[in-house]
Amino acid sequence: MKSFIAILMAALMVLSFVSVASAADTIEIRSPVFSGDNLTDLIANDGNSIDFNDFAAFYYDIDDGVGSESITFTGTADVIAEDDLVYTAEIQQVGYTYEGWDNNGETFDKIGFLAEEYVPIDQDPGILSKLILDSDDKYTLRTGQTLELGEGFAITPKQIDVDGNKVWLELTKDGNFIDDEVFNTVDNTDDSAWEYDTTIGGEEDIIMLRVHINEVFQGQVDSLAIIEGLWLISDEVTEIDTSDSFGDLEVTTITTGASGMIEMKNVDNDITLNDDSLISISDGISIQTADPATGTDALRFFFVKQITEPGTYEIRGTVASPTTSGDVFTWDEASFAGFYYDIDDDIASEELTVTVTGENRTIAEDALVYTAEIQQVGFTYEGWDTATVNTYDKIGFLAEEYVPIDQDPGILSKLILDSDDKYTLRTGQTLELGEGFAITPKQIDVDGNKVWLELSKDGEFIDDEVFNTVDNTDDSAWEYDTTIGGEDDIVMLRVHINEVFQGQVDSLAIIEGLWLISDEVIEIDTSDEFGDLEVNSITTGPSGTITMDNVDNEISLNKDSTIEIAEGLNFRVADSENDDVRFFLFTEQTIEGAVDETVDETVDETVDETVDETVDETVDETVNETVNETVDETVNETTDEEAPEETPDETPGFEAVFAIAGLLAVAYFVRRN
8 A cells, every 4th residue: 555655646746847838829810909099089090990801800701802790989088888889790692612603603691700600590690500611622432431521410422323423422410310312423513512401590491511522433443422512501500689698798689681780789888998908898809908108198909819729720911902003002010910019019020012013913023022120029027127127129020920139130039938927836846938948946945045947958958047036126037148140148048036935845936027039040141032032131230120022023913822922921812803803911820739620621632542531730739737826836737828838849748647647557556466
């Protein structure tokens, strides 16, 4: 028994020596910024509305040029009074992604509701079904092979009759039979489909599934069927009635029909725009206000949708619609949420300008200009945001955040960490910071108010410091400087230690305030190329800049295309005619984590006898470690804080779990013997 207890205690101790300066990553999709002395002034300057054109979280179909959602507001001072914030969502008719159905002029009803996409059942926005699938991907299936569609739905070719040009398809949910159909591909047309209808939300004969079968043929071994064109909605609905509440918003109006709509207002709820606040106004939509400098009365805010679910998300800018040759369009922090912006200091860095010529589809050489400028920004930890320490240099470059070394935008270091999270660490407990960096309290002298901190990378010693917390000030810090990018004495790490104290068992140190940049750099010179862009000038100093343009690269805005202009920056062009050109700038951001494999997204672009069942995304088994917001003797292992470590390649934690599993297994057999 004693052996069992000893091994169990050893196992539990494994977890106590590693913590991670990391939480679930968050992607913010923001609206344009509203700024003024008060709401009256702000509305006069910036207007009082957002919609799908300028808020990328709202549903928008670039091919059809339609969107669904908008918000308007009025107010005085810093208060949006009752009924003065109005949200509306309107049904739109959109084309199918599969061109065979779209080219035939077929459409379906769609509506954005609180930044999510739905299909209104029988043109009633009070009965919303989730759009699961709208795809033109191609799948080659053999007899008996199941294609998962999402939410438990699947289709399976039960039999394939090549001689008779027929396929017997079966639809199931969670393995249970729903319906089947024998589909004849003789004289098959591109717009043909197997349609399954059922009762959804109390409404009968609602089409839930559409499938287009291209052909059947005999492979070397198996009979095969090619499916191209899938559309599926959920058989479960969200029912909405007037007076229903969604956060601070209440449904005031629902109308049905082809232009049916939902209207919601902040009934009985004043919205006060306090400084430095994230104000949830409804499910998925919030208002983020600035923490302006002391002594200023500026009011600054934007609407935002925060995403924490693992996956890859598109962040788009405002839509450009050229009508005459020579039209100029500009994306900056106000019109493109992918560019760096600090709302507290009202600081931005990047801008992209294009001039469109020809038949509204040509960006001539040198007609696309990208600029990025160094800015001085405050530290997240408020103790350092003082008159003496105050700021550090920062620059956005191709929608990523960097620190320019020695105010040179040609030497860029990745900003790994800028955090005011609080961590309580015991002697020997390691705090992982990102990119292999970690700090560890080697010894804690409570009587002497000292802590001996060690900095390491990939387990190798870098530096250490004995920090004295006597007469400690909020702006104090252990600073580690080194040579980065060939420049000496560059501060790479800043750590603020609040205090040391004696817990019931261990001596503890509280760390609050962490700032870290990479010791590896991106070096940029004039004439360097990034995609279609070439660097034509670099200036140094507090306002140093990088300027790039499309030297020797004419860009054609071909219909229905995605154009990479530089790594991380792309244009998406609508599938529309020359008299109705539309395109927007976008980037993609990824939250690592478990992947929902409900839909097989792998596509066979050619006729093949096998279905590639691999999933492009990989499962990233990160462990979200947490921050203790109060003085505590242990480090919590979950957090609501924003992730200080932005994209960890490998987060420690599972190694400890495996170690415990092994130790407990040994303990079990010891006890059993």
